[in-house]
Amino acid sequence: MVRTDVQLMLDVKAGDGNSFELLLRRYRTPLVNFLYRMVRNREQAEDLAQEVFLRVYRAREDYVPSAKFTTWLFRIATNLALNSVRDNRHQKLEVSIDAPVTVDAEDGDERPLDVPEKHPNIEQHLVEDARRKMIRHAIDKLPEKQRAAVLLHKYEELDYAEIAKILNCSESALKSLLFRAYEALRVELAPLVAQPSGTKS
Amino acid sequence: MESRILGYVDGRLKANERAELEKHLADCAPCRLRVQEFSAVSGLLDELPLIEPSPEFDTRVHALVAAEPAPKASWWAGLNVSPRIAFAASFLLLMALWIGYRSGPVDKPLPANDDQAMLQDLPVLEDHDVLQNFEPLKSLPAPVADEASDTQQQEQM
Numbered sequence: 001m002v003r004t005d006v007q008l009m010l011d012v013k014a015g016d017g018n019s020f021e022l023l024l025r026r027y028r029t030p031l032v033n034f035l036y037r038m039v040r041n042r043e044q045a046e047d048l049a050q051e052v053f054l055r056v057y058r059a060r061e062d063y064v065p066s067a068k069f070t071t072w073l074f075r076i077a078t079n080l081a082l083n084s085v086r087d088n089r090h091q092k093l094e095v096s097i098d099a100p101v102t103v104d105a106e107d108g109d110e111r112p113l114d115v116p117e118k119h120p121n122i123e124q125h126l127v128e129d130a131r132r133k134m135i136r137h138a139i140d141k142l143p144e145k146q147r148a149a150v151l152l153h154k155y156e157e158l159d160y161a162e163i164a165k166i167l168n169c170s171e172s173a174l175k176s177l178l179f180r181a182y183e184a185l186r187v188e189l190a191p192l193v194a195q196p197s198g199t200k201s
Numbered sequence: 202m203e204s205r206i207l208g209y210v211d212g213r214l215k216a217n218e219r220a221e222l223e224k225h226l227a228d229c230a231p232c233r234l235r236v237q238e239f240s241a242v243s244g245l246l247d248e249l250p251l252i253e254p255s256p257e258f259d260t261r262v263h264a265l266v267a268a269e270p271a272p273k274a275s276w277w278a279g280l281n282v283s284p285r286i287a288f289a290a291s292f293l294l295l296m297a298l299w300i301g302y303r304s305g306p307v308d309k310p311l312p313a314n315d316d317q318a319m320l321q322d323l324p325v326l327e328d329h330d331v332l333q334n335f336e337p338l339k340s341l342p343a344p345v346a347d348e349a350s351d352t353q354q355q356e357q358m
Binding site for chain 1: 203204206207208211213238239241242243245246248249250251252253254255258259261262265266269
């Protein structure tokens with residue numbers, strides 16, 4: 001029988017180290033991906049994800065299952081990510097967000113290992129790579145709160161009530177935030193949105 | 202209606218909300234276009250692949266957790282006293298304190314008539330002190346009872 005997150009966390013509270021290990025395995029990939037898409041730096045994303053797990057462990061004795069475990073987990077992660085993004089912005093003022101998309105070291109992180117087999121046609125691979133960069137750039141351009149909302153909604157598939165709690169706003173405010181974010185993405189990705197399906201490459 | 206378009210695209214609307222929106226979409230071309238575009242954006246977001254945490258990730262988390270201090274235990278936790286015994290001990294301690302308070306030595310005030318008696322005795326005590334230290338009395342001859350010593354003194358004189 002699969003134990004729920006709350007059951008696992010209560011077992012961690014009771015001193016069961018194996019339950020913490022299970023939570024780590026269950027959430028390390030979603031957390032690292034969420035944080036990576038927030039801060040756009042793999043090393044920093046992993047550091048932040050480790051900090052999230054450490055905070056969960058530290059708070060184990062005071063843990064009360066008053067909300068969903070994921071709400072608590074991603075609230076910690078979102079706060080860390082937002083602080084980190086703001087710190088980075090102060091450090092990288094000279095870099096314009098309107099700079100053209102260029103190859104950066106981080107892009108290699110998302111490249112599947114079986115590229116040669118999947119893409120015998122190098123031209124097709126380059127086109128797909130350019131699409132991904134454009135999509136990542138569009139997400140990066142979103143204000144950080146809108147970006148967090150989109151990532152939690154689209155990739156973590158959290159419900160509106162959870163995301164609203166994480167971002168400390170009302171559900172209606174969240175829906176409005178998401179609508180504005182998708183509007184911005186629609187404009188930014190207009191060349192791709194206009195492409196009928198099946199003509200990606 | 203705008204706030205429901207995204208919910209419609211990702212299938213999160215309730216049945217009644219969905220039916221209501223579909224009814225609206227049948228008559229509203231701009232909203233139909235928005236649904237189409239948001240669906241395209243959602244599909245584009247799906248194109249981003251996942252990354253895997255590095256192999257050292259778990260090891261680093263383990264190291265951070267291992268470096269955490271053990272939870273603070275209360276001083277009586279090591280005694281492993283059952284709640285019943287702890288309650289009984291507390292009850293006995295309270296009883297002992299209560300009994301001690303009720304029967305312990307107390308400096309009771311003297312009765313009023315004792316005060317008066319002491320005041321009446323005071324002149325006697327004062328007279329006794331005066332007489333005991335009264336210098337002229339020391340120069341007087343010894344008491345009459347000691348006649349032998351008296352005759353010796355007279356002979357010397």
